[in-house]
Amino acid sequence: MSTGVTPGSWCSKCGDIEGILSDITGVLYNSGKDGGTAIPGSIEAVAKLKAAGIPLRFCTNETQCTTIQIANKLNRLGFSIKPDEIVAPAPAVCGFLKQRNLRPCLLVHPDVLPEFAEIDTTNPNCLVVGDAGEEFNYGRMNKAFQFLVSLDEPLLISLGCGRYYKEDDTLRMDVGSFVAAFEFAADIKAEIVGKPSPAFFQQSLHTMDIRTSEKAIMIGDDIVSDVGGAQKCGLLGIMVRTGKYRPSDEPHSYVTPDGYVNNLAQFVDMFLEHRI
Amino acid sequence: MSTGVTPGSWCSKCGDIEGILSDITGVLYNSGKDGGTAIPGSIEAVAKLKAAGIPLRFCTNETQCTTIQIANKLNRLGFSIKPDEIVAPAPAVCGFLKQRNLRPCLLVHPDVLPEFAEIDTTNPNCLVVGDAGEEFNYGRMNKAFQFLVSLDEPLLISLGCGRYYKEDDTLRMDVGSFVAAFEFAADIKAEIVGKPSPAFFQQSLHTMDIRTSEKAIMIGDDIVSDVGGAQKCGLLGIMVRTGKYRPSDEPHSYVTPDGYVNNLAQFVDMFLEHRI
Structure with a gap:
């Protein structure tokens, strides 16, 4: 069965990766009434990364509430995320x-x-x-x-x-x-x-004690702010086909992601598979 | 007595001028409570131009009321201006x-x-x-x-x-x-x-049946929008030292007016003097 995804060059670098940054809205969940809905597979994907001991931060531009409120909202949807795992402006x-x-x-x-x-x-x-x-x-x-x-x-x-x-x-x-x-x-x-400021990505890496941005991956649904911003800071940038992703983002006029994945679950499976 | 104004090269062109455009706020009157106040000499200056038979339009970017309301406001201050003499966006x-x-x-x-x-x-x-x-x-x-x-x-x-x-x-x-x-x-x-769009100045001239923009003068207190905009359209642009004029406008980094005058009254006197 085709997944629409071919392993990119990023897969060969998984062994060197020291930590992962993930966007929240459009990657973990879609916003909507009653707190929105988790994107299928994302709850398990986060759990798998944590179980594998991969340092992980959730990097968001959300400024309508506190990181405590963001964590509470995600945990109500079934995630298990602490406020200090969230980096917000x-x-x-x-x-x-x-x-x-x-x-x-x-x-x-x-x-x-x-x-x-x-x-x-x-x-x-x-x-x-x-x-x-x-x-x-x-x-x-x-x-x-x-x-x-x-x-x-x-x-x-x-x-x-x-x-x-x-x-x-x-x-x-x-x-x-x-x-x-x-x-x-x-x-x-x-x-x-906030994203796409390089200082913001740097700060997110700093909270995981990662000093070399080339040893981190950012995954997000905003090709300019998440993917392009992370790449400018030296990280690998992966574009996810959920959230606000549109087919017209592929290819994008000036941002070339290091890889496209259908969703966070697929990214985590590929990452863990190529990490070994 | 020095007036702080030396006749500019614009004065030598007054004989060819077929019509005048004037900004309203900051040239005819200053806005404020109870309808604002006429700028000293402006009421008489408008009357002098009209008495001399000089075609005249009032060219404003005011969009919070109709041209009828603008004319009423000006006439309450002592001017004698008809709505169809006002060009507004x-x-x-x-x-x-x-x-x-x-x-x-x-x-x-x-x-x-x-x-x-x-x-x-x-x-x-x-x-x-x-x-x-x-x-x-x-x-x-x-x-x-x-x-x-x-x-x-x-x-x-x-x-x-x-x-x-x-x-x-x-x-x-x-x-x-x-x-x-x-x-x-x-x-x-x-x-x-609206100002500084060349089409807007052209339309203002059109209402006076003026086909050659070089044969018209615009006077205003906004060096970029009034003076620079008019000049880009081919008109002579005169800067008035009333309204929102600030000494720091003189000289301006990229707009060089065809002349500076202290107020509309001084402009009209110089214009009529050099027209003969």
Whole structure:
């Protein structure tokens, strides 16, 4: 039976791999009503990797909730994932802010605010924008813009840079689109914390103590942000044909994945088979 | 007494000029509470040009109200201006839509809707975005985006492309910023109807029956949109030191006006003096 997949050159490198990064939405589960649904085979695939002792992190641009809430949601679907196995932009930016002595004005979703509990937001000197959902209204956006251009050196930090995403079968504009509005209004470029920023992939590897990005694989359903971003950072990038994958992604105009797989389950089986 | 202005080469061309375009906000009046205030000398300057029989149009990117409302507002301040002397993006786009058989989905300010009364909006095939103010909220923006990407060939038309403007001493994000969000989300470029689009200046000249843009002058307080835009279309571009003019506009990094004047009154006096 054809699987539509031929083992790529990535398979020959499996023996050297020290850890795996996986996207969450579209790889582990599809979002939707009542928390969405697990993608067939993904629950078992994660369990197999863990059983084989493969270091693993879940690397997401989700900024509408905390990593604890993400883990809870996944575990309700049948996964067994701890919050500290999840790398997300909000906790990542907190390290970045402390390191650079930055105090943010936050335009983020109310549910992600607990991630910023220990961050000093008095007398702010930068604007941090996440996927704020309904908070993206004329009043809030104008206030954020007025604050931004009141700074001597306007600094705009974007948690991810997605164009749009699908939720409950509906397309919604993602944080990158609203950040584009601020970039145009203030005539500046945002710094991105999240995929496809190389620093974000580096940080994800750092949590697994992996120092050589060539010894890690990223698997995701966003060919530019997941696959292309990881490749730019030196990782192998595998494209999965679930989630927001579209046949038109294959071939893509400027990103050539190290391999295509039908789903996470197939990836894990191929990985474990070629690892021996 | 020095006026801070030396007659530029534009003065020697006044004899050939067949008509004048003037920006409204920042040249005729400054916006503010209770309708704003006329800029000293501007009421008389407009009257002098009219008395001298100089064809004149007021060329604005205002899209929060109709040309009738703009004329009423100006006339309450003491001007004597008819709606058909005002060229604005909303009426201009109506001609454009009819010409190209386009039926718009409108994301505009409620007060400007009367301009679209005769436009067919059934089964829309393009998105027209104006300075919609409070209508720029998450729900409306997402609906507009979903409509846009549902089109076989997404067409986005922007009424002007300003970054921001000042109202009641407060900066507000302008239509161009919100259009940048749609451009990023849908990965397309908007077509602009309004300044600095050459077609918009051409249309303004057309209403005065002027066929040679070199025989017209545009005066405005936005060095890029008013002055640079007009110059690209072949007109002489004069920068006025009122409205949103800032000393840092002089010199500007890439626009060199044909002349600077302190205000509209000074421009009109110089124009009439050198015309003889």
